[in-house]
Amino acid sequence: MNRRYLRAVYEVARKDLVVESRSKQTINAAFVFSLLIIVVFSFVFGEQVGQREVLARGALWLAVVFGGAVGMSHAVAQEGRNEALDGLLLAPVDRSAIYLGKVVSSTLFIAGIALLSLAFVVVFLDYALELESLWPILGVILLAAVGFSAVGVLLSILMLHSQLQESLLPVLLVPLVVPIILAGTALTQPDLSDGMTAAWFRILLTYDALVLVAGWMTFEYVVEE
């Protein structure tokens, strides 16, 4: 990776953040969706489920996955307007740099959605977030966001010109991010043993590495006509 490659990754990620800071389409769509999921969970199951903490973890990761899918769909749709993605593809840099740039910006969006969802489950579902578990949870959120974005960017670009993009993306994305949901749910348990914590972190890291390398290697073919 030379300097120009890293520069392209930075420019694509920066451009996405500037566009999002002005349109707010991704964050607004994902924010409302995540909030609704958690509020509905709170109303429907709140009084009937004994272990509120189990309910909170389920709602958190459901909100992250579906809110993230909605956000991802909006984030990549801007590349389809005016065929702006073609402009990026004409840059004299390996096209995987565009993929990595979009993964970086999407990771920040997804991590933001996850943090908001975490705040919502603390407020609406009484999730007991202790100060000493905050950093590990932030680590889980970051790793989950990386894996989710690595798969999500590839799939959403693949479906960029499909009229069914918004409905099809969650259908294809959710089965592929099952390891993230399982690891995320396990790693947000307050009483998980050290051995299990390490094992789930290893699974999450391995998953992230696999999907990132797969996306990095195949992006050129995904965008090819």
Place this chain on the structure above:
Amino acid sequence: MSLVSVDGVSKHFGTHVGVNDISFDLETGETAVVVGANGAGKSTLIRLLASLSRPTSGRLELDGTSLTDGNAAVRARLGVVTHATMLYDELTARENLRLHARLHGVDPKRCEQLLETVGLAERGGERVAGFSHGMSKRVSLARALVHDPDLLLFDEPYTGLDQTSLRRITSVLEGIDDRTVLVSTHDLARGFELADRLLFLNDGRLVGDLEARAVDDVEDVLEAYETRCRGRPGENQPADRTGIHR
């Protein structure tokens, strides 16, 4: 040696044939105008040369370097304007140009000069979302020129433009005489004004390739195009169905 070499290029989309066994060369500094009706394969040809699409068969080369093997460096020598502007609506004209300048490793100061060239220096700080189609197209032209490419590819550059934008874009195109240019259009009059060479496409096939100086006026070009379209074995296309505007 030719700057551009297209050798036996075909592009199939499933059962549909976009372009079929096309071959031609372009010399440095030459301006070729691709003439053809809608669906003739003009846009497909431009996308193939822009390395945005991979041919099903055949070779495309720029100065001896393949345009199809994913060589990133060769894209630094291409400038492309298609009917889509390739701009981000939420960014200003200046930000869009600077993004592409930085991706091409060009000093962003050049963007100011280009905004001046396309007549948008005073509106460079406005978001593209608020621009008319013609203004967006002018920004798109500046985007394509930002890295001073050797080969310029224009796909229907005159479509849907207001008079100001039309004048600006025509004047910029006429001013490019040291670069190789390929323009696709069904506006014969404007195409003919620019052309050193005329390439006729019909149903994905190159049916004619002639020097612009070999014809006197637009009517001659239209007649030559129709003759070549009719001349294909097994075809008898009426003149009023060529879809070409005088």
